[in-house]
Amino acid sequence: MEQSAQPTTTAETQATPASAHGPAATPPSAPNPRLVTIVVIVVVIALAAAIISGILGRAAHEHTLKKTTDEAAIATVNTTYPMGGSTAQEIILPGNVQAYVDTPIYSRTNGYLRKWYFDIGAHVRKGQLLAEIETPEVDQQLFQSRSELERTQANADLAGVTSKRWETLLAKHAVSQQESDQNKSNYIAALAAVDASRANVRRLEQLQSYERILAPFDGIITARNTDIGDLIDAGSGSATPRELFHLAAVGKLRVFVSVPEVYADNIHDGDTATLSQDSNPNDLITGKIVRNSNAINTTTRTLNVEVDVDNTPGRLLPGAYVFVHFKVPAGNRVVTIPSNTLLFREEGLRVAVIHGNKVELRRVTIGHDFGNTVEITSGLDAHDQIILDPADSLVSGTEVHPNLLTQKGAH
Numbered sequence: 001m002e003q004s005a006q007p008t009t010t011a012e013t014q015a016t017p018a019s020a021h022g023p024a025a026t027p028p029s030a031p032n033p034r035l036v037t038i039v040v041i042v043v044v045i046a047l048a049a050a051i052i053s054g055i056l057g058r059a060a061h062e063h064t065l066k067k068t069t070d071e072a073a074i075a076t077v078n079t080t081y082p083m084g085g086s087t088a089q090e091i092i093l094p095g096n097v098q099a100y101v102d103t104p105i106y107s108r109t110n111g112y113l114r115k116w117y118f119d120i121g122a123h124v125r126k127g128q129l130l131a132e133i134e135t136p137e138v139d140q141q142l143f144q145s146r147s148e149l150e151r152t153q154a155n156a157d158l159a160g161v162t163s164k165r166w167e168t169l170l171a172k173h174a175v176s177q178q179e180s181d182q183n184k185s186n187y188i189a190a191l192a193a194v195d196a197s198r199a200n201v202r203r204l205e206q207l208q209s210y211e212r213i214l215a216p217f218d219g220i221i222t223a224r225n226t227d228i229g230d231l232i233d234a235g236s237g238s239a240t241p242r243e244l245f246h247l248a249a250v251g252k253l254r255v256f257v258s259v260p261e262v263y264a265d266n267i268h269d270g271d272t273a274t275l276s277q278d279s280n281p282n283d284l285i286t287g288k289i290v291r292n293s294n295a296i297n298t299t300t301r302t303l304n305v306e307v308d309v310d311n312t313p314g315r316l317l318p319g320a321y322v323f324v325h326f327k328v329p330a331g332n333r334v335v336t337i338p339s340n341t342l343l344f345r346e347e348g349l350r351v352a353v354i355h356g357n358k359v360e361l362r363r364v365t366i367g368h369d370f371g372n373t374v375e376i377t378s379g380l381d382a383h384d385q386i387i388l389d390p391a392d393s394l395v396s397g398t399e400v401h402p403n404l405l406t407q408k409g410a411h
Helices: 001-016 033-073 137-172 177-209 261-266
Strands: 075-080 090-103 111-116 130-132 210-216 219-224 245-260 272-277 280-296 302-310 321-327 337-338 342-345 350-357 359-364 366-369 373-378 385-387 399-403
Touching: 001 350, 001 399, 090 302, 111 137, 137 261, 261 302, 261 366, 272 302, 366 399, 385 399
Parallel strands: 075 399
Antiparallel strands: 075 385, 090 245, 090 321, 111 130, 130 210, 219 245, 245 302, 272 280, 272 321, 280 302, 337 373, 342 350, 350 359, 350 385, 366 373
C-alpha cells in the first residue's frame, strides 16, 4: 500500500510550477495611448472618407441621372435644307376644253317635226338640212296674207286710176280741188296698204322657211332632243324653249385655264403652251395663248387664260379635262422643300426652322405643288435648316436636337 502511494507524491512534485523554484513571471504591459490615438484617427478618417465617397458618388449619380433625363426630354428631330431654285421650269395646271363655237338650235316656228336627218356625232356642213317641221297654220296664214296682198293691190290700182281721172277733170275745172286731193290721198293710202300686206307676206314666208332647220356652221351634232311627230314651239314664243339640236365647232378648240396669281405676270398673249391628257399622256398637243381676262378673280385668286388649239386631227374632244403646261422662269429666291415639312395651322401655312437648337415657326408662301415637294416663293432661304415630319404640337422656342439627314442643295 505504501509503495503504491510514492509515485503519486513524486508526480505532484514534478507538477509544481517552475516559478515556484525560479524567478517570478512578468505581468502584461499597458497599451500605448499615442498608438491608440493614431488608430482612432485612422479609423475616423477612413469612415469619413467612406461617407464622403458615398455622398459624392450619389451626387454624381443624381447629376448624371438629371442630365440624362433633361437630354431625354429634348426631342431629336430629323432636318434637311431647302433646295435652292425651283425644280420646275414649267407649271402644269388643269384646263377645260370647249368648242370654239357651241350653240343650241331652236325652232323659229310652231308645228310638228316631220323628219330629222342627223343624229349625235354626225359631222355637218354649214347650210345642211338637219330637220323639217310641218307648219300647217303658218301655211294657211301665208295663203291668207297673199290673198290679202292681191286685194290691197287691186284696190290700189283702182285708187290710182281714179286719182288720175280726177286730176284730168280738175284740169278742166270739172271738179273741185278738194275732191281731187281726196282721191289722190285714197290712192296713197292704198299703196301703203299694199306695202303692209307685202311685208306681212314676207314675214310669213320667212316663218315658213324656218320649216327647214339648217346648220349655221360646220360642226358636230352633240345632242338631238326631238323626234318625229314632236310638237315644236317657236324659241321666242315659249318661256322655256326646247333645244332641238346642239352643234359644236370642233376644228378649233378653246382651253380655259385658271392660273394662280403668283404666275400671272409670266403669262403673255402669243406664247405657246402644251396640252396633255390622262387618256394619252405621251400625246402632247401645242396651243397658243390668245387672251386672258387681265383681272384676278377675287374668289379664287387666279387669272383666267384662254389657249386656242388647232383640232383638225380631232385629238381633243369638247368638254375634256386636260393638263396645260406653261413655261415660266424660276424666281430668284424660290426654293423647293419636301411636302412633309409643312405645318397647317389656323394662322396659316408654317415651316419649322432650326436656329441655335431652337425652333422657329416661319410663315411661307407656296408657289406650286409638285406632290412630294412644293415650291416656296417667300419665307425660306436655301441656308435655313428645316424639320422633317414636325409634330403638330411643335411651337416656336422649343429646344430640339437636330439630326441632319440631307446636306445643303441635295435632296
